[in-house]
Every structure is written in C-alpha cells, then in structure tokens.
Amino acid sequence: MLDSIIQQGQKYTMNTYNRLPVAFTKGEGCYLTDTEEKEYLDMIGGLGACGLGHNHPIVTKAIQQQAEKYIHVSNIYWIKEQVELAKLLVENSFGDKAFFCNSGAEANEAAIKLARKYAYKKYGSQKNEIIAMTQSFHGRTLGTLAVTHNKKYQEGYGPIPEGFGFTKFNDIAGLKAAITENTCGIILEPIQGEGGVTPIDGGFLKEIKSLCQEKDILLIFDEVQCGIGRSGKLFAYESYGIEPDIMTLAKALGSGIPIGAVVAKGKVAEALQPGDHGTTFGGNPLSTSVALATMKFMVEEKLWEKAEEMGLYLHEKLQQFTKKYTWIKTVKGKGLMVGLELEIEGGSIVEKALKEGLLINCTAGKILRFLPPLIVEKQEIDKMVEILERIFSKL
Numbered sequence: 001m002l003d004s005i006i007q008q009g010q011k012y013t014m015n016t017y018n019r020l021p022v023a024f025t026k027g028e029g030c031y032l033t034d035t036e037e038k039e040y041l042d043m044i045g046g047l048g049a050c051g052l053g054h055n056h057p058i059v060t061k062a063i064q065q066q067a068e069k070y071i072h073v074s075n076i077y078w079i080k081e082q083v084e085l086a087k088l089l090v091e092n093s094f095g096d097k098a099f100f101c102n103s104g105a106e107a108n109e110a111a112i113k114l115a116r117k118y119a120y121k122k123y124g125s126q127k128n129e130i131i132a133m134t135q136s137f138h139g140r141t142l143g144t145l146a147v148t149h150n151k152k153y154q155e156g157y158g159p160i161p162e163g164f165g166f167t168k169f170n171d172i173a174g175l176k177a178a179i180t181e182n183t184c185g186i187i188l189e190p191i192q193g194e195g196g197v198t199p200i201d202g203g204f205l206k207e208i209k210s211l212c213q214e215k216d217i218l219l220i221f222d223e224v225q226c227g228i229g230r231s232g233k234l235f236a237y238e239s240y241g242i243e244p245d246i247m248t249l250a251k252a253l254g255s256g257i258p259i260g261a262v263v264a265k266g267k268v269a270e271a272l273q274p275g276d277h278g279t280t281f282g283g284n285p286l287s288t289s290v291a292l293a294t295m296k297f298m299v300e301e302k303l304w305e306k307a308e309e310m311g312l313y314l315h316e317k318l319q320q321f322t323k324k325y326t327w328i329k330t331v332k333g334k335g336l337m338v339g340l341e342l343e344i345e346g347g348s349i350v351e352k353a354l355k356e357g358l359l360i361n362c363t364a365g366k367i368l369r370f371l372p373p374l375i376v377e378k379q380e381i382d383k384m385v386e387i388l389e390r391i392f393s394k395l
C-alpha cells in the first residue's frame with residue numbers, strides 16, 4: 001500500500017515537499033499508526049498543529065456536532081461560533097478584537113495589511129515599512145515571504161513586495177539603526193520556530209516595545225507556532241510581560257482543522273472597515289467551533305502549565321545528551337517548543353528515528369526540533385529519550 005501511495009503521489013501531486021517514506025492511517029494521543037500497522041511516537045505533532053494530540057475526544061465531538069448542524073455560511077452573515085471564539089481569545093489575551101482566516105501565512109498577511117492600514121489612516125501613505133528579524137519565518141505567500149529572512153524561500157518568486165527590511169535578532173543597536181520615520185510595524189516571533197527554536201531576549205523585546213511606543217510603530221507577534229499553550233503560557237508574550245498591538249495565531253488553534261487568527265488592540269482593529277479585508281472560509285462555523293472547543297479545554301485545564309512542567313522535564317533529559325556527546329551543543333526553547341542543537345546535520349537522525357518508530361523533525365539544518373502534543377506524559381518523553389540514546393550512541 002505504501003509503495004503505491006508514494007508512486008501515485010509522485011505522479012499526481014506537485015513535488016513541493018521532501019516527504020519521509022511513511023503514510024499514516026490513524027492516531028491516538030501521542031501515537032500514530034502507519035499503513036503497515038506500525039506504531040510511532042509522535043513528538044512533532046503535525047509541526048505543532050496537533051496541540052491536543054490525535055483523535056482527542058473534545059475535538060472529534062466538536063467536529064461531529066458541528067457537521068450535523070451546518071459546516072459553512074458566508075461572512076455576510078453573523079456566525080455564533082466565530083463570535084464566541086473571538087470573545088474567548090479576547091478575554092484571555094491583551095487584545096480587543098479578532099479576525100479569522102485559514103492559516104498562519106494568511107494571519108500574518110492580514111496583520112501586515114492591518115499595520116499598514118492603521119498607519120495609512122493616521123499618517124498617510126509614507127509610513128508603510130515593516131521590519132522583520134533575521135532567521136524569521138512568517139509563511140509562504142508573497143507578502144509573508146517579504147518578512148521571511150531565509151532567501152531560499154524567495155528565490156525565483158520576485159519581485160517580492162517592497163517596504164520590508166530585516167534587523168538582527170536580539171541586537172538592539174541594529175534595530176535602532178533600522179527604524180526610520182516610515183516604519184509602521186515590527187514583526188517577530190517571540191520564540192523563533194523554523195529559524196532554530198530561539199527565544200527572543202527579554203531585554204531586546206523591552207527595548208523594541210519602548211521604541212514602538214515612542215514612534216507609534218505597531219508591534220506584531222507571530223505566535224503561530226509558539227502560541228496556544230506551547231511555550232508554558234497560553235501566549236508566549238505573557239512570559240515576557242510585554243504586550244504586542246497585534247498577534248497572529250494558527251497551528252494548534254484548530255487542533256489540525258485549518259484556522260488562523262489575528263488578535264489586535266481596539267484602536268488598531270478599528271483601522272479595518274467593511275470591505276477592507278476578508279476571506280470565504282475564514283472563521284466558518286466548522287473551524288471556529290473546533291477552535292472554540294480546543295481553547296475552552298486549554299483554558300479549563302490550564303494546559304500550558306502541563307506544557308511548562310513537561311517542557312522542563314524534556315529539557316533536563318536532553319541536557320544530559322549535551323554532557324555525554326561532544327557533538328551535541330545545547331538545548332534551546334521554552335515549554336514544549338524545544339530544540340537540540342547539534343554540530344552535525346540532523347536530517348539523517350530524523351530518518352533513523354522514523355525507522356525506530358519516533359517522529360521528530362530537524363530545522364535550520366542542525367537543530368532537532370520537538371513539538372510534542374501538550375498532553376504528552378513523562379513516560380512518552382522517557383521513551384523518546386531511550387530511542388534517541390540508541391541512535392546517538394551508534395553515531
């Protein structure tokens with residue numbers, strides 16, 4: 001069965017991914033089962049999208065119940081589930097209003113448009129530049145490519161939209177030099193994901209915030225990967241004590257059902273008026289009811305506290321590898337967003353792990369990345385560490 005999926009996949013789907021030779025048929029909690037009935041421990045959880053793991057009863061029930069009622073209506077009507085989700089996000093964050101779309105890139109695209117519109121209405125068309133960070137990743141649309149640092153993602157797609165620049169992550173002097181009177185927004189990931197699982201420095205963030213306030217620049221936090229409980233707080237900005245003006249969410253928000261969100265302060269959100277932005281599927285009854293169930297569960301269970309606790313445990317376990325193997329450098333990240341930085345390329349380790357029944361990922365070439373479901377238990381972390389030890393000891 002697997003051979004035929006791969007063969008036909010190569011024939012009929014665009015070759016946009018370097019896929020590992022496996023296909024799954026079902027999942028439960030932190031485990032996935034493949035076409036040969038082999039079980040895998042999933043410590044990457046759909047690259048962070050499966051915050052509640054696989055086949056979570058809360059999620060399954062929300063999908064079933066909503067599908068039995070209605071799945072979709074247009075945003076030319078009011079949608080109760082969407083309103084309730086917006087309320088829950090607002091009540092649990094710095095924000096006053098939310099807008100819904102279908103992915104992380106779309107959420108960032110909307111955040112960029114919102115920042116520009118806000119400045120346009122207040123100052124006219126000159127103030128339109130957005131500053132992003134080195135090693136950033138914000139998505140694959142043309143607009144979000146403009147704020148994604150790694151040039152390999154942009155190659156061959158030019159011209160890329162103008163009015164975007166980069167400054168070095170965690171470098172205050174560089175940022176001060178990059179800001180001009182035309183800067184309208186700064187976009188950053190509080191914990192960089194694809195760029196290497198790197199948390200932002202608290203002092204740097206504080207400096208950014210005060211520059212933003214001084215110069216009326218909107219601060220945009222891309223919490224697509226680090227938000228929704230993963231960092232050990234519901235939102236990663238909480239652990240820095242610094243609020244953005246705009247925040248974007250996606251990945252774990254819908255437990256695997258596609259949804260993205262932009263949350264903003266009221267005075268910023270006001271910049272968008274009817275007709276200024278929109279999407280067909282964004283905030284539809286199905287995706288918002290699933291996100292609502294996810295968020296309710298997350299808030300009731302304070303699942304971020306579990307992420308914090310399990311994150312510390314995972315951190316400690318991985319720390320032991322850095323002592324034992326000279327080619328393993330450091331453990332990075334926060335909560336259950338964890339990276340293990342190597343001195344060697346990590347791709348072959350990911351392939352070996354797959355053979356051993358463990359799903360992990362490698363980002364930025366040399367950083368093994370772990371994004372387990374937030375419901376992960378110690379015994380699963382122990383099991384992963386055992387498998388890694390077996391692989392590492394043979395290298």
Ligand SMILES: *Cc1c(COP(=O)(O)O)cnc(C)c1O
Nearest residue numbers: 103104105137138139193224225
């Ligand atoms: C995954 C990711 C995105 C892009 O999200 P998509 O849903 O793939 O468009 C944007 N920003 C960050 C930080 C991400 O991790």
